[in-house]
């Protein structure tokens with residue numbers, strides 16, 4: 001049922017991974033940035049790219065409970081994200097690298113879940129540590145061919161980033177997501193909520209940049 005909804009927002013396909021934009025923001029960079037992120041990942045770390053191919057069938061731009069966050073859904077093999085629309089002076093190269101890290105992180109969730117490990121209170125800390133460790137390994141590959149870009153990321157594990165998601169009841173998170181979907185906050189697309197949850201996009205260094213496929 002949900003994949004039918006994803007299909008209605010399909011904007012691109014790359015090696016079997018389908019990009020779906022459910023927010024349909026006019027002039028959105030979602031398609032361009034995510035295709036560039038996939039291309040970057042494929043070029044510099046084919047091993048983790050194959051994992052993304054295996055574990056993520058859909059990359060979906062939608063509204064979540066927290067601005068700028070991303071989440072893995074095992075039942076649909078989807079990575080749902082609230083894509084941050086870059087402003088004119090936003091550093092697109094950085095943003096592409098950031099979303100490549102997000103895909104590595106979320107695909108690792110897929111791999112762990114496929115091994116039967118539930119995202120329980122007992123295991124969630126260890127699971128997030130492993131996902132961040134995979135980001136770090138990806139950045140080590142990036143450092144070989146793109147040292148300048150790689151040096152601008154820091155894949156340190158900070159448990160506080162997930163605290164809000166861990167401490168807020170699921171039902172409340174769904175209500176917040178629903179409210180944010182129905183009543184978008186003014187300018188929420190550019191808002192940052194540090195420490196709000198998984199893979200939240202922080203403020204990047206601003207530098208003029210352009211990226212195309």
Ligand SMILES: [Zn+2]
Pocket residue numbers: 105109128131198199
């Ligand atoms: Zn995670």
